[in-house]
Amino acid sequence: MYYFLKKQDFNLEKYDFDIDISPRLTKKEQEILNLFLTYFDLEKEYSEFIFDFKVFNLTIEELKKYIYSMNKKVISASIYKGEKELTSLYFSIFNIVVFQENKVIYKLSEELRLAHNYGNFFNRFNILAILRFKSMYSYNLFKLFIKNVSPKKEFEFELNLIDFKKVLNIPEDKYKRFYDFEAKVLKPVLRDLELVTPHIYIEKIKSQKGKGSKITGIKFHAINPFHIEVNKDTNLLLKEFTDYIEDFSIAYENVYSYRKTHSLLDTRNYILQNTDSIFSIKKK
DNA sequence: ATCTGCGCATTCGACCTAGT
């Protein structure tokens, strides 16, 4: 199985998996790891950066101390099929770190460098991004995203708060107030996910309209850049034809779906020729 | 039609606690 993870196309849909680093990195260690990942050159066996303690706000002794403590921490991963654990593996972050004059030369462990090759386990679940996550819960939501979402399409899905907690592996009785949940869980998680899945935004689902009503769920939207362009054009056209529009949501939907497969100019011509059917014309 | 009380959301900051 291990060689299978390294070499073949890993099918995310078929397997379940867990990844963890233990003990958890401290905030400072996380910052330093991000530094190493930023300078990490996927193409080369060794990466390097010039150490400037002014820029990093860190002495070389401190850096060494943190690397030492990070080296005692282990990344573990398990692959499951259903309930059955097929493989578990343990590896560390660095293969070697060299301090030489003002340079830091380093080689990340084989498994992290494998993320460069398309299709293998480490690449498919984007281990380099996961290592940058600040919130411990981000990984769980990320897993849900990569298992359910095609990167080509825009998508949305809804989770009620109870299910959402289940996904994140948070006991139901934690974070009873929504604001606490939002501030301590939701916002940090979304900040992390922005690193890997651009253009995510959320909508709060309420039991009724208005401010004084309970939030029951979260709706996730992730949009690809194509959608942003289509959305922009759609709004532009709606503005131009605003006098003819009776129901904006229907108009938006019609224009949007046409613009998805046609150019802005074509869409405009289409509206000019089919104004009646696209918008319900205001009757006098 | 306007007033009033209630429930919940939204805040901020302070406190508590378990693990290094």
Place this chain on the structure above:
DNA sequence: ACTAGGTCGAATGCGCAGAT
């Protein structure tokens, strides 16, 4: 002792519904 995660109190504001 320090950190990060988790909890809580109190102030404030909004919308709804029932009372006036």
